[in-house]
Amino acid sequence: MKIKINSQKVAPYIFVLPFVLIFLVFFVYSIGSTIVMSFQSVKIGDIQFIGLDNYRMLLNNSDFPIAIRNTLIYTVLTLLLLIPFPLTFAVMLNSKSMRASGLYRAALFMPLLCSVVVAGLTFRFMFNETNASLVNSVIINLFGGEKVRWLSLQWPAMIVMVTLASWRWTGINIIYFLSGLNSIPVELYEACEIDGANTWQRFRYLTIPMLKPTIIYLLTISIYGGLAMFAESQMLWAGKSSPHNIGLTIVGLIYKNGISQGQLGLASAIGLILLVVVLSTNLVQLKLTGGLKKESK
Amino acid sequence: MKKGSLLSILTVLVMLSTLLIGCAQAAATEAPAEVPATEAVATEAPATEAAATAAEPVELEVWSFIQQHLDYFVEMSAIWNEANPDKPVKIVPVFYDWASLHDKLFAAQLAGAGVPDIADVEMGKWPMFMNGEVQFLDLNPYITEYAQDLVTPILDMVSKDGNLYAAPSHVGATVMYYNTELLEAAGIDYTTIKTWDDFEAALKTYKEATGNYMFYCETYGAYQFNVLMSELGATLIDEKGMPTLNGPEALKSVELINKWVEEDLLAFIPTGNADTPEGKAAVANGDIAAVAYPLWYMGRFTDEMPDLAGKIAIAPLPVFDANSYKSVGLGGTGTTVDKNSENAALAAEFVVWVKLSPEGSAGLWKLLGFDPVNIQVANDTSITTDPENKFLKYFSSNPFEVLASVSDKMFTQKTMQNSGIINDYLSATTWNRIFVDKEDPQTVLDETQAELLSQSK
Incomplete structure (x- = not known):
């Protein structure tokens, strides 16, 4: 008897195999060991199960609520900026009356090519607390105000972090929106025009609904990106603690406890809590926006 | 199953997996990882080869986050080899930046593999290595020759339970x-x-x-x-x-x-x-x-x-x-020896000599400007008033005089877990x-x- 291999049926499995293997080895295993470690005290040559002690320590840890507060504020602010503005810019860039749109596309995309380390350092010096720093000198010379202690106070520091994120991520979000816009058939716009819809109505009742999948996707990755922010604040405060922990994020707290202080068990517990927060936020968001619904047809 | 619903399930799976990837990245940094040797900037030390006449030199891997420290070890190993033809060493210097060195050393110790023979540890990071079972060799048996000349409060900083776990670079007064x-x-x-x-x-x-x-x-x-x-x-x-x-x-x-x-x-x-x-x-x-x-x-x-x-x-x-x-004395760097190293004894002998002996302490001052832990150096006027020394030239007062005036009443702040x-x-x-x-x-x-x-x- 001959064994027939139906290549049509086998091929898809072969194609997804690399992903599945990487996923199992590097992600499922890591998450599994994180779960185990979150119940352990991990010291060199001395690993013990300590039950829920790590979680108990976390509840008493004054840094933890600060990290959650900072991360949530940061995420909400980036969502408020990084969805509407790139959408507007993308529509403008896509418009036929826009001149030199190629130049603008390149200019807006450029920041993403800059490493976060370089960007963070540059912002750190731009927002330095002296009168001579770029931003302060502009404020003092143009508006005659006082110098701002950007990296020492809660809201100024938040503005710096959100500005950095907006500067870096606007370009890529524009690209997503542009590709979404290009996939909307021109005939639909023509039909709208014939029906007498004005520019706003076309945007509101045609462009936005047709971009819904793009918006859902961007919302998902932006929520994750916001909740997992780390490198920006690490660079702005040169890897040190910020005053009053104004720049401390949840991942920053993981780094601080796990890497800087060698408390891997506690860090694992924080990591798991972050996982739960991210997953549930994204699931709620996908449910509300209909991202989990079956496509009806 | 309809094609449409399959597609949407796939989309959700992809989205979830990107989330998991992100979380796992955070998790992965916590997991003990093997130290990637490829990242190391390993440069062989040619200076040590010349002395390898009597015995085959023993390779000692040294990690530091300061290039000058590595250069110093390599330079001093030539002098060591001339004086000790029966036990020559060959320093294999490996440079990491400050954060990576401590992260990697901690991960390597946790995993029990890939630990270097000798490693510099900065005092700010010292506490995390004192947690649990200390993996550094007790250097006390190796310092007896110089013990009476060493500034003890500084040794206390890198000691725990009576064991000396590092050779400090300076007093850091x-x-x-x-x-x-x-x-x-x-x-x-x-x-x-x-x-x-x-x-x-x-x-x-x-x-x-x-x-x-x-x-x-x-x-x-x-x-x-x-x-x-x-x-x-x-x-x-x-x-x-x-x-x-x-x-x-x-x-x-x-x-x-x-x-x-x-x-x-x-x-x-x-x-x-x-x-x-x-x-x-x-x-x-x-x-x-x-x-x-x-x-x-x-x-x-x-x-x-x-x-x-x-x-x-x-x-x-x-x-x-x-x-x-x-x-x-505050801050600074201690040089440690891995207690599980095959050549732990030789490494310890070398480290103690290169940092705490009169020659070593003098070398540290001349090349790196570190106030010597070995007080013999402070008594040597050819060193303390050397007109060519860049530190003595720069400052308008002599650091050795300042050091001498305070050394009778130095306090120790311990660095612990x-x-x-x-x-x-x-x-x-x-x-x-x-x-x-x-x-x-x-x-x-x-x-x-x-x-x-x-x-x-």
């Missing part, structure tokens, strides 16, 4: 650096500043004469606090390593600085610390005219502030009164609440103590 040009312009003679009262008078004179600030309030870091606590003979941690931050000495220390803050006599410099790029810029620009740092800060002046050559004087710290301790948490909390929270937000010092210190006790182990 804390001193005051004065910008004499600025002080003279304000009519201040730094040599008359003996006590903190004198210092306060100078702060006022300077402010009146120039409108600027002479000194700064350290809101990040704890050098100033450590200095004052040490002079009062108080430690930041008790014998078990638990924080002791709300005693009368802590209050007295904080209130001294706080008084100056309230009288507007102290500058608030960017980053709140004079050892960051922004802080060093403030020193270089003359925004402040004095900093209190250990002697290793000399290198910051010579390497990064060449314009100030000849204008900086090193002086003993002001004191509270005649009973005060005069200085304290909770020191990292304590420094971090003081920097992030305590100083900002007291000096910036003007909260009541005793209340803040009490709350700091309570919070740190709950975080300590």
Whole structure:
């Protein structure tokens, strides 16, 4: 008897195999060991199960609520900026009356090519607390105000972090929106025009609904990106603690406890809590926006 | 199943997996990872090969986060090999940046694989290696030859339970650096500043004469606090390593600085610390005219502030009164030996010789400007008055004289498992609440103590 291999049926499995293997080895295993470690005290040559002690320590840890507060504020602010503005810019860039749109596309995309380390350092010096720093000198010379202690106070520091994120991520979000816009058939716009819809109505009742999948996707990755922010604040405060922990994020707290202080068990517990927060936020968001619904047809 | 629903399931799966990837990235950094040898900048040491006549040289892998330290080990290994033809070594230097070195060393120790024979550990990171079962070799049996010449308080810093786990690079005695040009312009003679009262008078004179600030309030870091606590003979941690931050000495220390803050006599410099790029810029620009740092800060002046050559004087710290301790060794780097290394004994012999012997200590001073742990060096006038030495040329006073004047009353601040948490909390929270937000010092210190006790182990 001959064994027939139906290549049509086998091929898809072969194609997804690399992903599945990487996923199992590097992600499922890591998450599994994180779960185990979150119940352990991990010291060199001395690993013990300590039950829920790590979680108990976390509840008493004054840094933890600060990290959650900072991360949530940061995420909400980036969502408020990084969805509407790139959408507007993308529509403008896509418009036929826009001149030199190629130049603008390149200019807006450029920041993403800059490493976060370089960007963070540059912002750190731009927002330095002296009168001579770029931003302060502009404020003092143009508006005659006082110098701002950007990296020492809660809201100024938040503005710096959100500005950095907006500067870096606007370009890529524009690209997503542009590709979404290009996939909307021109005939639909023509039909709208014939029906007498004005520019706003076309945007509101045609462009936005047709971009819904793009918006859902961007919302998902932006929520994750916001909740997992780390490198920006690490660079702005040169890897040190910020005053009053104004720049401390949840991942920053993981780094601080796990890497800087060698408390891997506690860090694992924080990591798991972050996982739960991210997953549930994204699931709620996908449910509300209909991202989990079956496509009806 | 319809095609449409399959597609949407697939989309959701992809979305979820990107989330998981992200989370796992965070998790992966926690998991013990094997040390990637490919990242190491390993350069062979040709100098050691010439001496390999009598015996085959033993390869010793050395990790450091300071290139000059590695160069120093390689340079000294040639001298070692000439003196010890029966046990030559071949140094394999590996450079990592500060953060990666400690991360990798910690991960390697945790995994029990990939640990180098010799590694530099910075004092700020020292506590995490004292947790659990210490993986460093006890160097006590190897220092007997030099023991009587070594500055013991510094050895205590890197000891635990009577075991010496590292060879320190320097005493790191804390001193005051004065910008004499600025002080003279304000009519201040730094040599008359003996006590903190004198210092306060100078702060006022300077402010009146120039409108600027002479000194700064350290809101990040704890050098100033450590200095004052040490002079009062108080430690930041008790014998078990638990924080002791709300005693009368802590209050007295904080209130001294706080008084100056309230009288507007102290500058608030960017980053709140004079050892960051922004802080060093403030020193270089003359925004402040004095900093209190250990002697290793000399290198910051010579390497990064060449314009100030000849204008900086090193002086003993002001004191509270005649009973005060005069200085304290702070910060620095200890060189450790892995106790599981195949060549642990040889590595330990080499490390002790290269850092603590008279030759080693002298080499560290000449090449790196480290105040010698071996006091033989400080007694050698050909070294202490060497007109060609770049540090002696730069500063207007002789660091060895300052060192000699304080060495009879040096205090030790121990670095133990909770020191990292304590420094971090003081920097992030305590100083900002007291000096910036003007909260009541005793209340803040009490709350700091309570919070740190709950975080300590």
